[in-house]
Amino acid sequence: MNYDFSEEAEKLFEAIRSIAATAPAEEDLAGATVDTISAALREMLKTLAGAGYLQDGLAGDASESAVNQMAAMETLAGQARSLFLAVEMSTRVLGRALARWGTGATQEQWREGLLQGQWIGALALSEEAMNVQNDPLATVGSRKDGRVVVSGGKHYVINAPLADKIGVVGLLDDRPAIFMLDAGTEGLSISEPVPTMGYDGIRMADVTLDACVLPEENVLLPPEGTPVLDLLRQWENEVLMAAALGMMQAAFAEARDFAKSHRSGGKPVIAYQEVGFKLSEMLTLYQTAQLLAYRAVWTLKDQPKEGAALIWCAKVFATEAAERVAGDALRILAGQGYRAGSASESAYRAAKWTQIGGISxxxxxxxxxxxxxxYAPGR
Amino acid sequence: MDFSFSREQVMFKKEVIRFAKKEIVPRVQEHDLNGEFDFQSFRKMGDFGILGLHFPEELGGGGADVVTTVLAGEALGEAGVDGGLTLAYGAHSFLCADTIFRHGTDAQRQHYIPKLASGEWIGCMGLSEPDAGSDVASMSTTATRQGDTYVLNGTKMWITNGPIADVAVVYAKTDPDQQHAGISAFIIDKGTPGFSAGPPLLKMGVRTSKTSELVLNNCVIPAENLLGNEGEGFLMAMQTVEWDRSALLAPFVGSTTYLVKKCADYAKGRVQFGKPIGHYQAIKRKLADMRIFGEAARALVYRIAWCKDQGRPLNHLEAAVAKLFIGDWSLPVTNDAVTLHGGYGYTHEFDVERIFRDTRLAPIGGGTSEVQKMIISRLM
Structure with a gap:
């Protein structure tokens, strides 16, 4: 047992903090064009790749590395909320699928492109009818003359309007597969960005595939029996847990600093129990969620079933705690917090997505x- | 970071669970309903090695580290041991015996620890007073030096094991003009003239632990019963907080694992509207919330234990976070367990009712949740 981070890990966190400090502010991305966001994201991806951040924790690394990675993700998420989510969906989810299941030169090229930060990726998973029982995917591919033809529709695909490469999850030969499509593929259409409540700096859209044709080597076919949908959601859950931790970190810090400096009735407002106690509850939720998330990813390596259950626990706890912490921060910050540009206001809106995305x-x-x-899942 | 336990620790935890299920749990409900302390089980805990687990072997202990000691506490809860017995164990082993072990002379250790580790003697700690709970510095109990003796006067309140203790560690002001710096600690043996315990208090929960006031009425003790030096009592009391926030909280973590299993078993067997109630999502939600709480609490408790094993000074903020979370969040969980059992959960037939009552102490004992919030807000 050891509750300390290694010196090496601390160095990584410091490097991520420095990189995140260069990211555009959340409010500056809110009304930005797709091109502006794309440029900011590409810059961030390249810088993070240079720091070794994108490649870590993708191939079932040791438990300690997984914890370090989670803490590094939390660090980035706390300072660059939207770009963090965009980065992670490109690399930690789609890039990880390629690292885990990719074969052949084409898939190797995709993997390298995503993990070196050259390309922006998107993973298209959600469909109209997907639910707790994992109803069969309606996006289906069929083989024809050495190629694959795929049709279907996907919702709420993060990065879709910016992506160079889109991995579309569907069925091929009655098995889950990921169809790897270039952004300009014929038959692939991306909707206008979907307006969202939070995450002002991401762009998500619906994706439609109308008889898209792709070479067979562009189909990622995980080994038979792999719980592909569960794993993809699990990876997304890990990202959203880190996002929630980052939100709590930012909202708590903003509220605490304000409470120490803002005076009312002749003393700092933190001296009032209504404020001090609220901050205490916020910090308790944050630290508890943090340790639970770390333990969950740590457990995954050697006890995958137990680890998966802990990820669900951590995802629920952290994402719900994030909304509460951000909400309480808003109350402490009062008018300051209600203004656009407040980390807490932005976190309060974004927290909802962390509860919805991945596994709700x-x-x-x-x-x-x-x-x-x-019981069997979804009974 | 590394959250693993050693193979030996995992095996030991299993052994404690097996022991507790066989030797303690069968009598828990009966003792709770009668409000009786289970002397037999307590002594068996001593024989098994739990009471003195963290003391050196030469003093009759097990030589275990803090993490292993906390694991034993979790195991007791997981086996279904009631909160009264685990509280009595905590007050005995950590608040009393550990204070003597840490701050006593060799002679005091040799005299007290083996008998406390075996359970032959029962220990308690007298800190709180009717008008001084968490506000320790305002205690009014005094200890006046007279030659080779101290004369103690005052009343202590909410003393776990008070009516049954053979040995008490009692805190009193040797310098009433001072605040924290005026507090000292003393060992008082049962039967000392002027030292008495009040009748056991009737309590909502943890009914198998006996709680009372301790009365010191011109109680004369030898000067060598002073622990450490005069004025060091407050720091000694604060060191017990390390145990309050780890080993004493661990049974709540284990108890949650027990609750999840009990509730799941009930939900699978209880049929309503043609199917087991476990098939309803509202029931699954309650089970999920129980598990989430237990998993979240676990890492907080072991973080404190691990730091203590490293010899680090207690991080009061982290300790208060653990206490606040477990205190406040354990209540909805046990409440859900009662509700899940419907009318049965409201009866003594099912032990979820007892666990609900026992858990109500979590946000009160060892410093209320409000006090934890005060600590956190001052330290952040």
Missing amino acids: TEIARVRIGDQALG
């Missing part, structure tokens, strides 16, 4: 309950 907190609870009962 409702479905996660059903899964946790099923496991406690010894």
